[in-house]
Amino acid sequence: MEIGAAKMIGAGMATFALLGVGLALGNIFSTLISSIARNPSAKNDLFPIGLLGFALTESIALLAFIVAMLILFSH
Amino acid sequence: MSMDPLHQFKIKPFLPLHIGGYDVSFTNASFFMVLTTLTICLFIHFATRNKRLIPSRLQVSVESLFHFIADMITTYVGKEGGKFFPYVLSLFLFILFGNLIGLIPYAFTFTSHIIITFSLAFFVFLGITVAGFIKHGTHFFRVFYPSGIPIYVAPLLIPVEIISYLSRPVSLSVRLFANMVAGHVMLKIFASFAVLLAGTAFIPAAILPTLLNVAITGFELLVAILQAYVFTILTCIYLNDALNLH
Numbered sequence: 001m002e003i004g005a006a007k008m009i010g011a012g013m014a015t016f017a018l019l020g021v022g023l024a025l026g027n028i029f030s031t032l033i034s035s036i037a038r039n040p041s042a043k044n045d046l047f048p049i050g051l052l053g054f055a056l057t058e059s060i061a062l063l064a065f066i067v068a069m070l071i072l073f074s075h
Numbered sequence: 076m077s078m079d080p081l082h083q084f085k086i087k088p089f090l091p092l093h094i095g096g097y098d099v100s101f102t103n104a105s106f107f108m109v110l111t112t113l114t115i116c117l118f119i120h121f122a123t124r125n126k127r128l129i130p131s132r133l134q135v136s137v138e139s140l141f142h143f144i145a146d147m148i149t150t151y152v153g154k155e156g157g158k159f160f161p162y163v164l165s166l167f168l169f170i171l172f173g174n175l176i177g178l179i180p181y182a183f184t185f186t187s188h189i190i191i192t193f194s195l196a197f198f199v200f201l202g203i204t205v206a207g208f209i210k211h212g213t214h215f216f217r218v219f220y221p222s223g224i225p226i227y228v229a230p231l232l233i234p235v236e237i238i239s240y241l242s243r244p245v246s247l248s249v250r251l252f253a254n255m256v257a258g259h260v261m262l263k264i265f266a267s268f269a270v271l272l273a274g275t276a277f278i279p280a281a282i283l284p285t286l287l288n289v290a291i292t293g294f295e296l297l298v299a300i301l302q303a304y305v306f307t308i309l310t311c312i313y314l315n316d317a318l319n320l321h
Contacts, residue, residue, distance in 0.1 A: 048308075055305035059246060062253030069256075073081065 010071040017064035021057060028053045078267040080260045084187055104185045111172045111185075140168070144307065151311040155210075155318055162202070166195065167307040174255065174299030178292065187255040189248060196247035199310050207317030217320045243313060247306060254302050258295040262288060 032050040036043050088100035122133040130138060144164045148156040170186060177184025185191050207215045219236040220229060265284045273281040 051301060052305060052308055055250070055301055059250035059253070062257055063249065065257050066249065066253050 007072050011068040014064055014068040014071060017067075018061055021061040021064070024057045024060075025054065028057065078263075078270065080263040080267070083183075083259060083263055084256070086188070103183045104188065104191065107173070107176060107183050107185045108191075111169060111176055114176065115168045115172050140164075147308060147311055151308065152315045152318065156311070156314060159206075159314060163307055163310060166199070166310065167303055170195070170251065170306055171300060171303035174303060175296070177255065177259070178295055178299060184255050184259060186251055187259060189252045192248040192252045193244065195306075196244040196251075199247065199313070200244040203310075203313050203317045206314070207320075210318055211320065215317070215320070218316060221321050243309075247309060251302050251306055254298055258291075258298055261291055262295065265291065 028050060032046060035046060086102045086104055088098075088102050089106060090101040092098075092100045119137050122137040125131075126134065141164070144167055145160060148160055148163060152159070173186045174184065176182055177186065204215075207218065211217070219233050219240065221232070221236070224232060265288045269281045269284040269288070272278075272284065
């Protein structure tokens with residue numbers, strides 16, 4: 001197989017990691033929304049923690065992006 | 076005018092300078108770091124020039140940034156975190172203004188280089204470890220043994236804790252770097268779509284990637300502020316771990 005084609009396939013396969021990240025993000029925000037619905041006055045306490053969870057989970061998605069970039073653009 | 080999405084991250088020397096075989100040129104990254112620092116200093120200086128008890132709007136913005144970080148430190152670190160307030164505030168403002176200035180068209184985002192974010196994260200890690208050793212001495216190694224776990228789990232848990240402790244600078248730096256690179260690559264790719272579509276016969280189609288770019292720039296504003304916030308809040312959490320061993 002040509003190296004260029006193998007790089008494209010590898011970069012495409014690296015995006016499989018986004019499956020887990022999508023599930024995790026949905027989980028975080030669904031829990032956030034239902035806990036705010038149970039206790040609306042806790043909104044100001046819970047929201048920063050929700051944002052922190054979002055950013056930490058997003059970092060895994062970006063690790064997958066970095067792997068795809070490394071596969072595509074290294075010589 | 077290269078349409079390669081990674082060309083925007085190239086470091087260009089403005090003033091070539093070599094000292095003893097080391098390349099210490101003044102590059103576009105250095106220029107934007109100096110610009111960020113000057114922007115922060117001038118912003119704070121002019122906002123608090125005529126300090127009034129009932130603050131003007133500009134003074135409120137600086138005070139709210141100040142209190143945001145002060146509240147974060149008192150919530151997450153406690154009373155002894157007060158010593159670290161200047162460092163955490165400088166870190167937050169530097170990353171925040173660096174990310175925001177990078178969103179200006181044709182500007183350079185210095186936080187999109189792993190060496191710069193790794194330097195920031197490495198010194199956070201080093202400073203927190205040294206602060207922990209100064210406060211606790213050799214007792215600092217207790218941070219790897221969370222309280223309240225049975226003794227037989229310890230041989231399994233302690234290597235895991237050590238590895239996760241050592242991976243902190245890596246995760247801090249890669250999170251910021253990858254978010255900035257991903258955002259700017261996305262902007263560049265959609266902009267190149269607009270240019271390519273404008274070269275075809277159906278020119279009005281080029282408006283669609285441009286509108287998408289407007290939406291993505293809005294999202295990137297959120298990401299810039301959020302990433303500065305997350306870097307700072309993780310610094311406070313790690314500081315709390317080191318100063319108050321679990």
